[in-house]
Amino acid sequence: MKESINYIKQSSNPAPGVVAIAHCVKPGLEAAFEEALRGVTLAASTFPGYLGSNVLYPSTKRGLWQLIVRFDTPQHLQEWEESVICQGWIARAEALTVDDPQVIHVNSLEAWFALPEIPKSPPPPKWKTAIVSAVGLYPIISIMPTILRPITSGLPFWLANLVSICIMMPLMTWVVMPQVTRLFKGWLYPNK
Template identity: 45%
Template sequence: MSDPFASGETAGDPALNDPVPTDPVTVSVARKVLPGQESAYEAWLKRVTATASHFPGHLGANVLRPSAATGGEYVLIYRFDTYAHARDWELSAERDALVAEVAPLVEGEAVRKRVTGLEFWFDLPSVPVTAKPPPHKMALVLVVVVFTLVYGLNRLLEPLIGGLPDWLRLLVVIIIQVLLMTYLVMPRVTRLLKGWLYRAA
């Protein structure tokens, strides 16, 4: 069966080829909503995000509403823990029905972008589909961020979890670290370092 991420809306896009099945996946879908259909589209967004949340591996979704930064488009961003789980959602009958339902509310084709692996931590909806930070820059930023978070969390949480078994203490630190990186730290770090990250040199 063909790759659902590379069909129709973004066929031939090199950024969507050769995924690693075990990598986390972030997908953004930008659509231009017809004038007067904004309320109906907002209701549709609630249904599609609620439906996707019931699929295995779903890590959450965000919506960017029309602005200068999005070119006047709605951008739906959703995440799955692996390419395989994201593919299950993309090929589902539930998604097919929702995509058919939204057709009268939008104009033109959706513009899709997918990132995997290290790029998961550096996704910016405003960055062109084909733009990717060099791997050595992503690795350098992640080393600094992970070290800072792990060291800081260990020091901060020591009075609270110091008496726990080593494995449980480590698990608590890792859970908090990953949540902070995903939803708070990396989006801000990526925006702050955008000019440097996306320079070829």
Template identity: 35%
Template structure:
């Protein structure tokens, strides 16, 4: 099998968080070996300075890929991991026996709200992402101002702000942005 790359992007020059999403197809019968390898490489990356967190998503079955996700503080931290001898050692240990990379995407900033795992579509331009975030933020702000803000007023300002930020973040990530990105998909990535 040959690898099909979603994106051959160089890492961005800005200093925002970077998410690296990698899809790997595992040959039948090698799933257990791949899972051990994947957990090992993810934990090795987690020990690197600037690595924030990681995830492993198992295949849904059949020919569907497994997904490995790394989040880094910035592009420099991501680059340091990708160019590291530790990473090279992990890949030297898996040559040709249990998995093949089928896709890779490097996402920064708001792109993570608009990315579809396994999709070949590039992220929309940043100006479209910013415009489409407005109809997601607006109702949360209005409803939050009506229902959430009046209640925790007895709390200290920092705690009140932390609660508000957490609620708004969860609503944006799991409710508003998925709905808006689905609704505007044709405009965002024609």
């Protein structure tokens, strides 16, 4: 795994460290692989700078499973990846797969546009990701305030906004953007 990892020099204001790891799981071992992914994310959560993880499930049984792990800095991500704990969990997961992992380091919201069925693809141009993000965000910011009004109407403005954001961002990350990215896949990745 370490041979395929490239670290980018960061500016004085570093972006989060994000890695996407894609695997094709051996038939019949999907439940064991999912358990290994839970172990990886639980272990990662004990390291400094851990921000969260996502699992993108394959659209078919033979598709790629993709684990996205986020740390606050590339340095914290590197510390996690080089740790004995990480290497142990990764080895356990890799024993359940049919090939070597496909590892991609991404920056910030690029993870929204990572599709397991198109591994190792460079991210789409920023102008395309901005348009697709707006397409996903527009219905959320148009509909959610109305839906949340019964919950947030008695709260101070700042707290109502905080509650809204805490609901909208996970919804964008795990529900809306994976679907919108798949919908616009041909436009975002025209040569794939």
